Amino acid sequence: MTQARRTTSSRSLRGSSEIRLRVGLIVIAMVLSVFGARLLQLQGLDPKAYAARADAEGLVTVPLPAKRGEITDRNGIPLAETVSGVMLVADPVRTRAHADKIAQILATKLDLDYFDLLANLRKTAPAGKPAVRFAYLARRVPSTVANDALAAVEKAGYKGVETRPDPVRTYPAHDVAANLLGFIGADGKPLAGLELAFEKRLAGKDGHETYEVGGGNRIPLGENTEVKPTDGTSLQLTIDRDVQWYAQRVLRTAVENAGAESGTAIALDTKTGGILAFADFPTYDANAPGQAPKADRGSRGLSNVYEPGSVEKVLTTSSLIDANKVSPSTRIKVPSTLPVLDRVIHDWFDHDTLRLTLAGVIAKSSNIGTALAAQQFSHQQLWQYLDRFGLGHRVEIGMPGESRGVLPPADSWSDLSRATISFGQGLSVNALQMATAINAVANGGELVSPSLVQGSATNGAGATVGTDHATRSRVISPEAAAATAQMMEMVTTEGAGTAPGAGIAGYRVAGKTGTAQQVGKACKCYDGSLAVSFAGFAPADDPRFTVYVVIQKPKRGASGGGTAGPVFRKILTYLLQKYAVPPTQTPPARLPVEW
Secondary structure (H helix, E strand, C coil), X not given: CHHHHHHHHHHHHHHHHXXXXXXXXXXXXXXXXXXXXXXXXXXXXXXXXXXXXXXXXXXXXXXXXXXXXXXXXXXXXXXXXXEXXXXXXXXXXXXXXXXXXXXXXXXXXXXXXXXXXXXXXXXXXXXCCCCCCCEEEEEEEEHHHHHHHHHHHHHCCXXXXXXXXXXXXXXXXXXXXXXXXXXXXXXCCECCHHHHHCHHXXXXXXXXXXXXXXXXXXXXXXXXXXXXXXXXXXXXXXXXXXXXXXXXXXXXXXXXXXCCCEEEEEEEECCCCEEEEEEEECCCCCCCHHHCCHHHCCCHHHHCCEXXXXXXXXXXXXXXXXXXXXXXXXXXXECCEEEECCEEEECCCCCCCEEEEHHHHHHHCCHHHHHHHHCCCCHHHHHHHHHHCCCCCCCCCCCCCCCCCECCCHHHCCHHHHHHHHCXXXXXXXXXXXXXXXXXXXXXXXXXXXECECCCEECCCCCEECHHHCCEEECCCHHHHHHHHXXXXXXXXXXXXXXXXXXXXXXXXXXXXXXXXXXXXXXXXXXXXXXXXXXXXECCCCCCXXXXXXXXXXXXXXXXXXXXXXHHHHHHHHHHHHCCCCCCCCCCCCCCCEC
């Protein structure tokens, strides 16, 4: 009897367990079928129906901004960088009722337009479309500023305003290299300089996140997709930040003291063509470009063209030496004036007939002596040399806005053209072109294309530039370059040349002054304004650095040696000291200047 009861009880328990198992399996099957149906829907069996439902529930897509690549100097020190910032955004569904109050707070805190804020806080969708749940209020705001504004909104009891990451572009050295770097607009788009030229490289690619909201809040288990941003790639320059800073300060002082319109100073590594400094003045703070006139935001050293004046004599005489037409000791009888066709050429100083060597013509900067020497060239021969020096050609360092300058075709020249062009009038250059040409003499007669970018980079125009792509071409022989360098030494020699103040104690310095009349925009004629300049290199016997300075339209102290020469000497001295170039061990050039 007891055994029968036990058997019946066991069967009953087994039956109950089987029932519970079957029920559990049925429940599991039902859950899996629900998830399976949901998965099929998500996988695209009914995408339109799903999208419509998501929109109805509130589907929000927000950007995930990429971090812009840095622009650094040759040593990796940032000149342009991206730091933490935020964007202020609104959910108009939640802010519409108190839009005017919120707009007042944010307009005051962030110095934004009240009416623009009001419109975004009240933003609505067209009829039949889902409600707008996302609107920008402010972009790229420093975190501390944005958090202060958000706290004020929340303290007033209003909801629907949030912050999200939004990197801010900043220029830690303010005006240093600003004319090269360019700047970013309020909408995050580049508007000038390297920022614009290398936008594709620097910008990266923004990502985005899409999620569902309901009742004004994000639904934790709602639909959520994310495409991560791809950060931009950095750009390293050949610029030395310290040299750039110093060059800008020295140039500014000279321009202001001379009451000049503007100035440019360029320093090159003679052997590589790397641009160590490219200073323009006036300049601006790249963090606040709107506070500067538009004309001050670009690089005048690239865009402005002018007649180079007597620095051109270096190119003419070195070409004559290369062609075996003359030597530094060639004797030239220099009259007080030189009639050519219907014009009369004068020197910058009054004199009777002078007996100068070619070295003396350079040392004294004689227009007449240079024009007489140039008569040994045909028009085509001189044109070919100047063309090989790069005049009339863009330098192509990757920057926007570079001018080509003007080297008139040889078949348009007259004897007067040959004479004036030989001493730097009747053609035009930009500052980098002239610096590059003088550097060819310093570099043993080999023209090396200058570089602003370290390594290799492709700009928006599709040009690949940088030190990896520097080109070299022979312009004059090493012997002609060495002879010209010796003549240029006489310019900085006390008692012989026009600019002894440009010399540097302990170093052999080659230099050349320049003063040229400029054509006025109004009359299209020489209006009395000048461009004064100084170009040279050191040590003269084994050049390490080339420096070119030009100052436009000075009102006081207008001379190449007196106005531009001191800027040249200070920048070159700084370079020699910073890079620990040992003093010259060879004796200075001693060439006869008269006969």
